[in-house]
Amino acid sequence: MTYELIVTSTEGPDSRQVGIVTLNRPKQLNALNNELMDELGSALKAFDADDSIGCIILTGSEKAFAAGADIGAMANYSFADVYNNDYITRNWEQIRSIRKPVIAAVSGFALGGGCELAMMCDFIIAADNARFGQPEIKLGIIPGAGGTQRLPRAVGKAKAMDLALTGRMMDAVEAERAGLVSRVVPLDKLMDEALGAALMICSYGQPSVFAAKEAVNRAFESSLSDGVMFERRLFHALFATEDQKEGMDAFVNKRKPEFKNR
Numbered sequence: 001m002t003y004e005l006i007v008t009s010t011e012g013p014d015s016r017q018v019g020i021v022t023l024n025r026p027k028q029l030n031a032l033n034n035e036l037m038d039e040l041g042s043a044l045k046a047f048d049a050d051d052s053i054g055c056i057i058l059t060g061s062e063k064a065f066a067a068g069a070d071i072g073a074m075a076n077y078s079f080a081d082v083y084n085n086d087y088i089t090r091n092w093e094q095i096r097s098i099r100k101p102v103i104a105a106v107s108g109f110a111l112g113g114g115c116e117l118a119m120m121c122d123f124i125i126a127a128d129n130a131r132f133g134q135p136e137i138k139l140g141i142i143p144g145a146g147g148t149q150r151l152p153r154a155v156g157k158a159k160a161m162d163l164a165l166t167g168r169m170m171d172a173v174e175a176e177r178a179g180l181v182s183r184v185v186p187l188d189k190l191m192d193e194a195l196g197a198a199l200m201i202c203s204y205g206q207p208s209v210f211a212a213k214e215a216v217n218r219a220f221e222s223s224l225s226d227g228v229m230f231e232r233r234l235f236h237a238l239f240a241t242e243d244q245k246e247g248m249d250a251f252v253n254k255r256k257p258e259f260k261n262r
């Protein structure tokens with residue numbers, strides 16, 4: 001399938017590849033409009049359904065991961081437009097239904113919907129020029145794609161309130177210190193770092209990768225005791241996989257495991 005506003009590619013050995021989606025509206029700093037979000041949803045679903053893909057990276061340009069929802073497109077929307085037709089917000093939660101890990105490799109601006117999109121990914125690796133923020137308050141609105149919910153879960157109430165109410169940006173160092181991003185690397189190392197992480201994930205057995213993602217996500221949807229029980233059931237279930245036998249046998253016999261994803 002050909003896309004206009006994103007570019008897709010793959011990296012890695014034939015057996016297990018990394019699917020890469022690059023947002024590509026450079027003149028608008030990757031501002032997110034309905035068409036781009038439709039293409040992003042299609043590309044993510046296609047990679048998710050492709051057995052040769054083990055992990056996905058979502059990235060933008062050096063200057064901008066995404067500078068938010070497209071303000072020009074939103075400017076004249078009425079309540080009826082956005083509510084009745086689900087303009088702007090349609091498709092935004094699709095990324096949550098992707099079962100394979102999605103890594104956000106963020107350089108430059110990740111603002112508003114761009115920050116929310118990065119937070120919908122499983123983890124964020126940031127370049128040292130990355131800047132995160134929820135500046136919607138400056139436009140007379142508030143975050144609409146989970147920013148007020150995911151940001152406090154990531155960085156705590158104080159910093160989330162600070163960012164949502166002042167609209168200020170935080171740099172990569174502050175974002176890492178606050179727990180929003182997992183690693184910060186020099187800009188020219190961003191894709192190498194993200195690919196290294198993605199290829200490592202690809203090398204593991206898929207049942208345990210899926211289970212780890214599901215279990216960590218459950219921490220944000222349940223009480224501690226429900227989450228621990230959910231984890232325990234997945235943990236028990238993995239003893240029914242060939243990959244558990246292979247992984248442990250390989251360790252015991254001091255050899256490299258060859259996971260079969262079953």
Ligand code: CO8
Nearest residue numbers: 027028029031067068069070071088089092112113144145
């Ligand atoms: N929408 C549309 N166009 C944009 C956007 C945007 N969000 N951001 C930048 N652009 C365009 C600019 O208009 C400009 O276009 P042109 O060259 O035609 O004038 C071009 O990109 C370059 O931008 P600047 O000249 O402003 O570049 P600077 O380096 O001077 O500044 C900034 C970069 C700081 C990123 C600045 O462009 C800016 O503040 N952008 C807006 C950031 C913002 O407010 N984002 C939040 C948008 S609202 C939102 O995301 C709500 C999400 C709700 C959820 C979505 C629904 C689920």
